[in-house]
Every structure is written in C-alpha cells, then in structure tokens.
Amino acid sequence: MGTPVDFELPEWFTKEKPAPYSFIRRNIYLTKRMKRRLDDDGIFCSCSPSPGSSVVCNKDCHCGMLLSSCSSGCKCGSSCINKPFQNRPMKKMKLVQTEKCGSGIVADEDIKQGEFVIEYVGEVIDDKTCEERLWNMKHRGETNFYLCEINRDMVIDATYKGNKSRYINHSCSPNTEMQKWIIDGETRIGIFATRDIKKGEHLTYDYHLVQIKIVTVVL
C-alpha cells in the first residue's frame, strides 16, 4: 500500500450540480443511420401558396397531419411552415434546480399550445449498446436516465451528449409532449407544447414509465 493521497471529488459530484455533458445541435449516430428514401415514404402534400396568405401548409397540410416535415418532393415552396425542426427556433428556457427532482427546465418566454419547443437530441445507439450503458449506469448507482426510444432497435441517449431537453422532468399532467417526426426520411423527436405555457413554468412531459424503476415525484 502506498502513502494515502488526499483528493477531492469534483464539485458537480458533491454539490448535486448537473453532471457534465457535451452540448450538441443534432443527433450523433453511433449506430447505422436508418434513413428512408423520400420516394419510399410517399408523404407529399398538395398545398400551394394562395393569394393573400403569407404562409403555406397550415393545419390541413397532409404532411403535417402525418407528422412528416414537408420535403423537396412537395410543391409548397419557401413559405411552408410545416418544417418545425428546420424553420422554427427552439424556445427560450432556463436550467434550474428543483426541490425533489434534481435539475429541471423552466420556460423563459411564453409558449403557445402546439408550438415546437425543442428537439430531443443525443447519441443514437442500438438496443445492445443501450443495455450495456444501462447496466454500467446501474453499477455506478446513477439515478438519472436520459434515454428516449425511437424504435425497437434505436434509442436516443442524452447522457453524454445532448441539449437542454435532457433536463425536462416527468409529470402525469404535463405541459409538453414528445412527437416522432419524419424529417427528410430521418426519424427525429420533437417536444411540443400541449397547452399555453407561461414564462417561469416548469416544462414537463409524460415519460410513460414502463420499465425504468424510479421514484417519481408528483409534478
């Protein structure tokens, strides 16, 4: 045995500060990217600019109804508003410490029902990697999980890389929801407001908890 050495745990560990992660704007694929060809989906709208209206592809756009972003195969042109991930900026939001759920997110501006709030981004991993990561996290005694399933073999993991969406907590009466959108053949997850949200309100969505056993606090 050598001489004992003094060491200090990093501040984020001792002071319940959020664990470090790298900020990313778009998903990073650690698994094979499943991109469908535009022709395969066959989701195109027949919207076209109408005189007197500055926007195209409002509520009756077929692509929007099918949670598919308009693509180059549509004829709607540059004033199309059915491109939530590409054209609409994410909402202003702030990271805060909550009393019982660790970190959380509050809106830093008013948000209207139906508006795009933020994209859930992270590393896209397959089921096997997800299982390995979960196993390691369990061994490290971690309690915060940042996983979101895209399909049976694809999970977005925002543990090490992500954006502020990773801090949005669970609630059974949430004010946002996750929606799976097809953007140019790629499945991406957006968080949208399910009601009007006032500046300062906590943002939450329903995790639909099935397998991950966590003690949830009623928000």
Ligand SMILES: C[S@@+](CC[C@H](N)C(=O)[O-])C[C@H]1O[C@@H](n2cnc3c(N)ncnc32)[C@H](O)[C@@H]1O
């Ligand atoms: C996506 S993270 C949300 C951010 C997290 N609170 C943090 O401090 O980084 C999900 C984790 O937050 C915690 N969490 C989220 N909502 C919760 C709730 N309603 N009650 C208790 N814990 C919650 C759980 O530990 C969960 O695994």
